[in-house]
Amino acid sequence: MANILDVSTEDNLQYQFFPLSNGSVTFQVKAANDAHIALTQGPQESDPMYEIFIGGWSNAKSVIRKNRTKPDVVEIETPGILSGSEFRGFWVRWDSGIISAGREGEAIPFISWTDPEPFPVAFVGVCTGWGATGTWKIEDGAPxxxxxxxxxxxxxxxxxxxxxxxxxxxxxxxxxxxxxxxxxxxxxxxxxxxxxxxxxxxxxxxxxxxxxxxxxxxxxxxxxxxxxxxxxxxxxxxxxxxxxxxxxxxxxxxxxxxxxxxxxxxxxxxxxxxxxxxYGPGQQQIAAPSAPVAYATPAGYPGAASAGGALVWADAAGGQVPPGAVVGGQDCSGEPLYVARAPHEGAIIPGKLVGSHGCAYIPWGGAEHGKSEYQVLVGGPNNWVPTSGSSIPPGAFPAGESEDGEPLFIGRVSHEGSMTTGKVQQSHGVCYISFAGQELGFPEYEVLTA
The missing domain is CATH 2.60.120.200 (Jelly Rolls)
Known part of the structure; x- marks a missing residue:
């Protein structure tokens, strides 16, 4: 499916990731130097990873790097390849371990490398830095x-x-x-x-x-x-x-x-x-792949998995969304909200991940608390059962515990145009969500069941 993405990148070397549907991507970029492209398995900067730096070193050369390690696997001189005043077109391809990049309208790549140990690529990331910002038009596939x-x-x-x-x-x-x-x-x-x-x-x-x-x-x-x-x-x-x-x-x-x-x-x-x-500056792609990936639950967190191991928790930080993350709701902006949890004041509290904000939010003590490090629920079914008060339906998935050791479940409510996930504390008879800086309680809600 052909997708064209309008993206702006800041001078911060932070990749924005987008899903791919085939073995190539074409794009136009306007940047004075350092247009960086990453090819990865997931929507975050992690190994294994290919990087193609176009117009690096003050727009003097380009390189291919694997797994963020030096020396670069290939390096060539490309003086003036980028422009800060006009769009320049390029393509990047990967096939049978051959990673290559070329200019728009040219069939022969200006840089290429064969990886003896290739990996499948599912996402492309773009960023700029070293004094440069960028404007991109990224195309995945043909009409x-x-x-x-x-x-x-x-x-x-x-x-x-x-x-x-x-x-x-x-x-x-x-x-x-x-x-x-x-x-x-x-x-x-x-x-x-x-x-x-x-x-x-x-x-x-x-x-x-x-x-x-x-x-x-x-x-x-x-x-x-x-x-x-x-x-x-x-x-x-x-x-x-x-x-x-x-x-x-x-x-x-x-x-x-x-x-x-x-x-x-x-x-x-x-x-x-x-x-x-x-997409505009500072916004981050939120990927929702349908194939779940198994993660081990770190020690100290309850509710490692449901019966049969369908639901697990994955460590993440800075807005990262692991593949197979459970979508729990939707922000009023239309952005998906993912089921997340984080420790706070001796408790482990379910909440929501807002990827574009770079953090998860949890409700506690009447306020909304942002957490840059968190866990995301991955895989399994996405079953939500309506209930109210202290009635917890059979199969409700335990997701944490209060500071007093009471089990906490995952709930969600509709509020001001959003569907927001939060914590259900049975003894309180409500679902608490974090919203606009506050902790809000609702006696009618839905509970996630395994």
């Missing part, structure tokens, strides 16, 4: 097609908006979901349906539609039409991508977390697509 069979193709959500370039006669369908598969928890945007005469917003595949507007000839089989889909705090908008005019909108009072989008065509239509996400 793609959907057939006339009403089957969604899914990709991970990067931010709270999608810009869609679509060429087709009718029935441009886009969905937002909490899993990379068609299910009964979806928002669907049917654009140019009913033989290109009207458009609609559909909730959880239910009729009647939540919004319906006439949009005769909104799509065209001979040219790309630009559409913008935005979501924030439960409000969903479809705009004309050229003028910005709102085509249709709807607000969900109790929104569910969005982690993936899907696209499809049908009812006699095929389509060509390009999908663009937007």
């Amino acid at each position: 793609f097609e959907t057939e006339d069979k009403l089957e969604y193709k899914f990709g991970p959500v990067v931010a709270g908006s999608l810009e869609v370039d679509f060429r087709g006669p009718s029935n441009c369908h886009v969905c937002l979901s909490n899993v990379p598969a068609e299910n009964d928890t979806m928002y669907e945007f049917i654009i140019g349906g009913w033989e290109n005469t009207k458009s609609a917003i559909r909730y959880c595949r239910q009729k009647p539609d939540k919004a319906e507007v006439p949009t005769r000839d909104i799509l065209n089989a001979d040219e790309f039409r630009k559409l913008l889909i935005e979501w924030k705090c439960g409000r969903f908008l479809v705009r004309d991508g050229s003028s910005g005019a709102v085509i249709m909108e709807w607000t969900d009072a109790t929104p569910f977390p969005v982690t993936h989008f899907g696209v499809r065509t049908g009812w006699g239509a095929r389509g060509q697509w390009r999908i663009r996400h937007f």
Whole structure:
């Protein structure tokens, strides 16, 4: 699936990571020097790892480095390869252990290296530093097609908006979901349906539609039409991508977390697509891979795993999201919130991870406490059971304990356009969440069960 990412990087040598769908990535970058690209297995800086430094050493040379160790595996002179005033295009490829980088429009790489012990690459990271900031346009894959069979193709959500370039006669369908598969928890945007005469917003595949507007000839089989889909705090908008005019909108009072989008065509239509996400300075990609990875639970933490070992805790820090992290909710900005926990004042307290903030938050003592080091729940089912008061449902997953040794469970509540995870303390009969600097208690909530 073709994804185009607009990214800004600061002068801090901190990678922003994005998922990949194939063995290459093309991009344009505007930076005076030191455009750094990382290829990794997960969405964080960790070994094994390939790094390609383009225009390093004051825009004089480029290198390839493995596992952040010196000497570099290859180094070449590339004077003036980057520009701080104009975009320069490049590509990076990896195949059968061959890592290579080249200029846009050139088939021969300007730098390459063969790794005798290659590893699978699933993420690309970009950063700038050594006095340089950068503006990037990153493309993963080529424009793609959907057939006339009403089957969604899914990709991970990067931010709270999608810009869609679509060429087709009718029935441009886009969905937002909490899993990379068609299910009964979806928002669907049917654009140019009913033989290109009207458009609609559909909730959880239910009729009647939540919004319906006439949009005769909104799509065209001979040219790309630009559409913008935005979501924030439960409000969903479809705009004309050229003028910005709102085509249709709807607000969900109790929104569910969005982690993936899907696209499809049908009812006699095929389509060509390009999908663009937007990111600004300091924002971090939140990846939600569907394949869980097993982690060992460090000593001293209760609730190592559920029966059968399906749920485990993974150490993380600084906004890192381990592969297979359990999505517990959604911030009012549309960003996924992950189930996390951290020690505090002799307790181990469940809370939420907000990756773009670089920390997890836990509720305690009437206040919200940020933790740069934390653990994230990984793998297993994602079952939430409604309850209230001190009624803890069977199979509730123990996630920590109070300073007095009372077990704490994982709960979540809907509050001010968000779905926020926190702690359930049975003796108190409420679920506590951290929100806007406070600890808030709710007598009605959902509990995570294994």
